[in-house]
Amino acid sequence: MFEKLSRPRLRIEKAPAPPWQRALIPILALLITFLLTSGLILWGRANPFEAYYYFLVEPLSSRISALEVLVKATPLILTGVSVSFAFAAGYYNIGAEGQLYAGAIAAAWLGVALRGVPPALAILLMIFGGFAAGMLWALVPALLKVKLAVDEVVTTLLLNSVMAFIVSALLNGPWRDPKSGWPQSPEILLNTHFPKLVPRSRLHLGFVVAIIAALLLWFIVSRTSIGLKMRAVGLGKQAARFAGVSVSRTMLLAALVSGGIAGIAGVSEVAGIQFHLIGELSPGYGYTGIIIATLGALQAIGVAAAGLFFGLISTGAQTVSRALGVPVYLGDVTQAAMLLVTLAMLLLQRYRIRRA
Template sequence: MLRLERWEAPPWVKVLIPLTAVAVTLILVAGLVLLSGAGLAETYYFFFLKPLSSRTSLIEVLVKSTPLLLTGAGVAFAFYAGYWNIGAEGQLYAGAVAAAWLGVVLKGLPAVAVIPLILLGAALAGGLWALPPAWLKTRLGVDEVVTTLLLNSVMLFFVSALLNGPWRDPVTSWPQSPTLLETAQFPRILARSRLHLGFLVALAALVFFWWITGRSSFGLKMRAVGQGKEAARFMGVHVDAVVFKVALISGAIAGLAGAGEVSGIHYHLIEAISPGYGYSGIVVATLGSLHPLGVGLAGAFLGLIATGSQTASRALSVPTYLGDVIQAALLLTTLAMLLLRRYRIRWGRMVETP
């Protein structure tokens, strides 16, 4: 019979896991694709290959992956330390609110001053919004999963109140904030494209993540807390302080995603600025095995899916929601496959242990 055996997977298995997960996902989702009446090969072609075939669409993949890389890095940062921040969506909106506000009020300053202030403000807003759950967790032992989730809803109500109240654009009277000053709009980093400064910020966040987790003593503490709070405490790690800092940084990175969408894409705040990037960040973090390089690749891959779902929808009238299904199925298959890092499947008789 089949049985599981504990083992420490060699590196090639760890690399193979996400790749196999992608293959398994595509097989599992095949039935749904066929249900739409579109051919399997052509759907997957439009999903995964067509976006890579032209400069414009390739850049669009990077544009779409920008917020995903940031929320992915933010979530991975928290998960790495065993802090279950499910609130990246709300933290993203907190950052977006800060960017939309600073981008309007910082009049008379040059762009070189305004843009760093926007980044700083958005990071601060995202970080601050992530703090109450960390405080409740460390001081009162309240589960952070529930509080971070609930604060997402609260932030969305807050944004809705702003946009339908004091921030309603006086010009268009749409529920959107006034258009940003030109000095507050992120520069494009490639000609004839929408790719903006936010993409570089995302790469910087990944490098920062790599540096902290791989090269700093704080990274060691995070790892210790992630592997077990009691043991970490025993080793002399100030667990509560680590949790606080992790929440702050995780929220700050997610907040930057909001700044990117406001100052790099829309130039104003709207309610639908994120179609769930905060939750997709959990997919990116898991698919990327909480490793900076993995998060980078996973973020790019989800950007590809997001672009591909639109390409496929236009060409074949497959609903774009197929992209959401693939993304979620990918998370679950990856999660299941990750078991193979700790267990291997053996074919043989059950061994009696004394």
């Protein structure tokens, strides 16, 4: 008599993965991303393992470069929080970049205007001014969206270009530095500089502001009634409207807070790092914020973690380029690959592996 040997087979089922399988997803995503990018590193005639050492470990091995990771993460966490706020309410704000510059313009102006104001008050005014400016820049697309149903993705995106021209006009016109003649605004006053958190580093108050913003995101979205309304609107607009939630008011609020936080990112860069407005203030922080919000699943912890990780990658990209002579753009490529791989991996959450 022959009996078929029963062999344990693995089956993939369409059912939510258990937590331990879900925890593997970011690790898998990281591995796949590095597999994908090692081809490029080899092409650049460098050893991928060495490159990854410089990329991910080297920046953390010295105190000063570890702090630099936090410096780089500061604007990213802020824009990530900004975008998450809007996305949570189903408002697709692609305009964090422009709103960041709106905040930066306010900071550059206040930084010169607040002569003789005590530092603590001056800094507070800078932050509020940046928030207000970011809100103002976010106001028109938000109103167009809730009043006329104009697609906010298009309007917020296009306004980024408008803002780039405004900045350029300011810097080449009235605000051109009278001393050097460079297209940069006059340096802001000392009483408006963000204080350093650690002496002889670049780490400044902005990092604390970013962490507070992330905590605020968590508290408002998950613990307040306005947060529940935002989630209801974001996840089921019809049902929210039916339950008596004012969809337009909720969306407008989320859009404005989002713009305000992006504006603070601009203040933080001006008052913490550059001390004047320049055209290259942001290498696309507003857009990277979208990636960070998505990777962080719009959750405060996720956004902070993704922001820190991207801070590490962009610090590491400079280290690796110095050490091995590969282009700095490797950092950008890795960030983009990371996003695509993670999005693809998120699909895996819907499946689980079981013995048949």
